Amino acid sequence: MNLCVRSYLKPNFINSFFRLSTSVSEIGEASEQVIFEDADDTQAKEAELEKKRNKSRLSSAHFNLTHGRRPYETPMCLAHKTVKYNRKLYGKYGSASGINPSLCWPSKQDIQEKLEYESVAFPYTIQQMMQMAAEKRKAQQLKIETREKEVAAKFDKLAQWKKELKDKINKKTADAQAAKDKRERLVEEVRRHFGFKLDPRDERFQEMLAKREKEQKKLEKLAKKEAKEKMMIAKLQQQNAELK
Template sequence: MAAPMVRGLVLVAAASSSRSPAAAYHARPLGLSLSRSARSRPLGPDTPEWQRGPGPERRRFAAAGAASGVAAASLWPGPGDLRRLVRHQVDWQPPLHVMCAGIRAADTQRRQRQRDRQKLIAANMAKMPKMVEEWRREKREAKVKQREEKARRDRLLAEARERFGYSIDPRNAKFQDMVKELEKEEKKKLKLIKRRKNVEAGGSEVLPAAATP
């Protein structure tokens, strides 16, 4: 009979000794009192700005009530605050019918913009074949003009080399001046040919005005 009791006492002692020492620790309460911490000291010149004003006073009164030393009557909004609240409510909290009217107007404008965009797309798509053909024509004309310009430039270079000799560097200043002179002469020839064609076609030739003495 004694043996089982001894074994039970040994097991209880082993279980109690196996627990962590921290399990038996109970922290002492800090003894903080919200009412005492919220009870404000008199505001002085050293009080920071964030502890001044109606906002901090409301928080102190909410935490400690009358023990905060804040007069409850001073926490109510003044006339200026009320006007700001009313203006804020009008601007940001309009009545339901006003909000619905604004939503309908915005939806109408959105639908109108969508219709206008669809009309513009349809008009541009109708013009697309003509625009593509115009672009191709301009591209062909640009290529033809580029080939003609290259041929004209090569002809002028060949003529300038015949005058200066093929040993001259095309980057030479005299060579470039000669090419420019040849271009001017060619432009004059083209103008004369164009004027002669106009005369042959029955047009009137415009003579230069005589210089006044």
């Protein structure tokens, strides 16, 4: 009977041990699987948490800008692929931008274009520009000095010009007074011609006044001609005397 019991218990014990070993191995594999799954999902969970923490409702590009990061990780348009844009990114964010710094150096074509532009925009050397500036200053100074001399010379003639202007005004005043006196004299002569008082607006008076004015102009013209002839004769006589 003891043998039978022993033989009965032995297989059951082996089977139980096998089942226990299987359960432990399955638990270990499950634990390893959970660990691997946690490691893979950590980054996704952190991203999800970061997204939930962002209460500003800013776009990802604006959010990155406010936190001092480059706005886009990948180019979003053709402009983001240009050299100029990538140089600006590196200049602002440095190595954190992920841009190769060699891109910031100009190419041979850029250098050649720059040299051509400078040769057209700045054709003179520094020495030539300094010389041109000195000549320009010299010309300006000469112009100022010339202007000052002209002002000084005109200031010296100011008294003479005042006298000439005064004489001119006096002459005009005298001529106007002489013309007035002349007309009054003619009017008086016409009145004496008729021998009685006559209205100056009368047609006969106006005709006689016009006739007298015409005669007076003729006499004045003859007087000027005679004065001119006398002047020429005196000038010729003076020349003949100098020749002798």
